[in-house]
Amino acid sequence: MNRLRNYRTDKTTRDKYAEVFISAEDFIYPYFIVPGSHQKQEIASLHKVYRFSVDELLLDLVETVNLGITKILLFGVIDETHKNEKASEAWTENNLISQTIRMIKKQFPNLTVITDVCLCGYTNHGHCGILNGDMIDNDETLPYLAKMALRHALAGADYVAPSAMMDNQVSAIKNILKENHLNTKILSYSAKYSSGFYGPFRDAANSSPSFGDRKTYQMDYRTILQAIEEVQADIDEGTDWIMVKPAHTYLDIIQKIKIKYPNFPLVAYQVSGEYMMIKAASEAGYMNEEIAMHEVITAIKRAGANYIISYYAKEFIRKSL
Ligand code: PBG
Numbered sequence: 001m002n003r004l005r006n007y008r009t010d011k012t013t014r015d016k017y018a019e020v021f022i023s024a025e026d027f028i029y030p031y032f033i034v035p036g037s038h039q040k041q042e043i044a045s046l047h048k049v050y051r052f053s054v055d056e057l058l059l060d061l062v063e064t065v066n067l068g069i070t071k072i073l074l075f076g077v078i079d080e081t082h083k084n085e086k087a088s089e090a091w092t093e094n095n096l097i098s099q100t101i102r103m104i105k106k107q108f109p110n111l112t113v114i115t116d117v118c119l120c121g122y123t124n125h126g127h128c129g130i131l132n133g134d135m136i137d138n139d140e141t142l143p144y145l146a147k148m149a150l151r152h153a154l155a156g157a158d159y160v161a162p163s164a165m166m167d168n169q170v171s172a173i174k175n176i177l178k179e180n181h182l183n184t185k186i187l188s189y190s191a192k193y194s195s196g197f198y199g200p201f202r203d204a205a206n207s208s209p210s211f212g213d214r215k216t217y218q219m220d221y222r223t224i225l226q227a228i229e230e231v232q233a234d235i236d237e238g239t240d241w242i243m244v245k246p247a248h249t250y251l252d253i254i255q256k257i258k259i260k261y262p263n264f265p266l267v268a269y270q271v272s273g274e275y276m277m278i279k280a281a282s283e284a285g286y287m288n289e290e291i292a293m294h295e296v297i298t299a300i301k302r303a304g305a306n307y308i309i310s311y312y313a314k315e316f317i318r319k320s321l
Contacts, residue, residue, distance in 0.1 A: 197273030258304025
């Protein structure tokens with residue numbers, strides 16, 4: 001008889017056989033930034049996550065850095081009244097995110113700053129690109145994404161992260177960075193599926209489409225092969241890191257991509273709805289948050305992610321089992 005239970009007799013023994021480990025450096029922690037000062041706004045749809053003005057952000061970063069987190073991802077959140085057809089607040093010279101990067105880099109020069117590059121938080125219709133009639137015009141959108149990325153790069157971003165799912169967005173950004181002699185890296189949201197799990201984020205970032213959905217640009221969840229095509233296209237266009245998003249519900253895709261591109265840094269995004277699913281169920285008393293959170297994040301790493309974007313990053317580190 002095989003005595004497989006000998007692997008599990010006590011915690012020390014179980015620890016000895018563990019194959020998957022997670023450290024603070026594996027995490028990328030997302031932040032929502034608002035203009036102004038003295039703002040630390042609770043987000044109704046995303047418990048324990050806040051929108052920060054830059055002064056409050058700098059205070060919060062002290063704790064984040066002390067926990068050992070080395071990478072953050074920034075999203076800008078602006079008022080409806082400042083949004084327009086061309087998303088000008090996304091790419092104007094002294095935009096919110098560029099200002100924020102400069103302030104962060106003054107105080108935390110070694111923190112890796114990644115910025116989301118997408119128009120959805122800045123267009124008056126909430127779509128990720130420029131509209132032509134009621135269609136999102138791919139090629140018309142590219143120069144705006146490029147300009148937005150350039151602004152972030154000039155302000156000192158380490159990585160720009162295009163999430164608009166426009167074809168050729170990595171090339172457009174790569175070219176403008178090259179023309180400006182910048183060696184800012186690109187983390188592309190390569191295989192980004194159209195997902196019901198983005199709901200809480202859209203409330204947090206005030207970025208819901210005012211009509212229709214994102215199915216003409218984000219991927220259909222019934223597809224597998226397209227994930228490989230999307231990743232390959234981004235690699236061909238010169239991306240530095242690749243991403244699969246969401247994560248919890250796309251472990252199969254993470255694993256396929258890791259097997260096909262074993263040497264490419266792979267990021268997985270545990271998105272807002274995947275976070276809130278655990279958070280809300282735990283708050284309601286239906287499961288133990290600590291155990292569930294560790295289990296899911298370990299699963300994402302076990303599937304093959306090198307880095308994990310998660311709203312749980314801080315809690316995970318604080319409550320390491
Ligand atoms: C912007 C963007 C979205 C998310 C990250 N970048 C929203 C969307 O595509 O609708 C979602 C992240 C999350 O749900 O946590 N395009």
